[in-house]
Amino acid sequence: MNNIRVAVAGPRGRMGSEAVKMIMGDETMQLVCGIDPKYDGENIGEVLGLPGLSVPFVPDVRQALDTHMPDVLVDFTTPQVVKENMVAAIERGVRPVVGTTGFTPSDIEELDKLCHLHNVGAIIAPNFAIGAVLMMKFAREAAKYMPDVEIIEQHHDRKLDAPSGTAVKTAEMIQEARNERRQGHPEEEETIEGARGAYYNGFRIHSVRLPGLVAHQEVIFGAVGQTLTIRHDSINRESFMPGVNLAIKKVMDYKGLLYGLENVMV
Ligand code: NAP
Numbered sequence: 477m478n479n480i481r482v483a484v485a486g487p488r489g490r491m492g493s494e495a496v497k498m499i500m501g502d503e504t505m506q507l508v509c510g511i512d513p514k515y516d517g518e519n520i521g522e523v524l525g526l527p528g529l530s531v532p533f534v535p536d537v538r539q540a541l542d543t544h545m546p547d548v549l550v551d552f553t554t555p556q557v558v559k560e561n562m563v564a565a566i567e568r569g570v571r572p573v574v575g576t577t578g579f580t581p582s583d584i585e586e587l588d589k590l591c592h593l594h595n596v597g598a599i600i601a602p603n604f605a606i607g608a609v610l611m612m613k614f615a616r617e618a619a620k621y622m623p624d625v626e627i628i629e630q631h632h633d634r635k636l637d638a639p640s641g642t643a644v645k646t647a648e649m650i651q652e653a654r655n656e657r658r659q660g661h662p663e664e665e666e667t668i669e670g671a672r673g674a675y676y677n678g679f680r681i682h683s684v685r686l687p688g689l690v691a692h693q694e695v696i697f698g699a700v701g702q703t704l705t706i707r708h709d710s711i712n713r714e715s716f717m718p719g720v721n722l723a724i725k726k727v728m729d730y731k732g733l734l735y736g737l738e739n740v741m742v
Pocket residue numbers: 485486487488489490491492511512513514552553554555557574575576577578601602603604605635636691716
């Protein structure tokens with residue numbers, strides 16, 4: 477296979493730096509630049525302490541794409557900049573592989589249309605951990621038979637958005653398998669606001685933020701006399717990289733926007 481030229485937006489971040497290492501370790505991929513508004517021209521290898529890597533930082537996404545002409549843009553930045561990065565890439569025929577969370581359904585629709593307009597593939601995955609995707613699939617299956625459910629997601633306290641993209645995606649997949657119905661006592665009242673968590677089509681999503689956590693989620697189903705808990709834990713950020721690797725390879729042969737790693741793992 478020819479080398480896939482990859483640019484990484486957010487290469488100094490917790491996820492972006494893991495992506496840089498993963499790309500370095502795959503002989504079918506070549507890292508061509510990193511995009512970071514705080515650095516201009518410095519060597520990523522030196523800044524990240526990765527001997528053998530000699531690739532520049534570029535401060536602006538358009539400049540990076542025009543100068544280094546990657547095939548794929550991997551984005552692990554922030555919800556504030558990711559959409560602009562994706563639009564810049566798609567308009568130039570560069571395929572985005574995005575782990576940054578915080579997209580709305582209308583963002584997804586708009587970006588899918590843009591992909592089709594420019595005949596480009598893109599992948600957004602709220603969770604690149606293969607075990608997390610299996611958790612979502614198992615939750616959708618369980619919801620057919622045990623429709624009463626709540627989701628508890630737990631993340632480190634540097635996370636900007638809540639609930640997590642994984643929790644929202646899990647909720648959407650559960651919703652596909654059950655009829656909408658409001659759970660809990662019809663007269664329940666919160667004596668402290670927010671105690672029952674976020675309301676999503678009749679059930680609740682709870683977000684925990686604490687130092688020491690990485691990314692964890694429990695989906696708890698309840699029925700008469702029994703509960704079922706499906707749990708996934710990412711204990712480090714390397715856990716996401718096999719999914720990112722798979723998405724970079726898959727996006728090379730795809731047109732339109734794929735949302736969710738489950739659509740890549742088919
Ligand atoms: P992080 O450590 O804060 O990294 C974000 C990086 O982006 C930082 O280095 C930041 O620089 C940089 N940045 C900010 N603005 C930028 C811009 N305009 N262009 C390029 N880089 C920019 O965060 P993280 O933990 O890696 O997470 C990044 C995103 O991935 C979040 O949305 C998170 O929820 C998501 N995430 C997804 C998955 C998944 O599997 N899909 C897993 C974990 C996390 P400064 O620090 O200097 O601002």
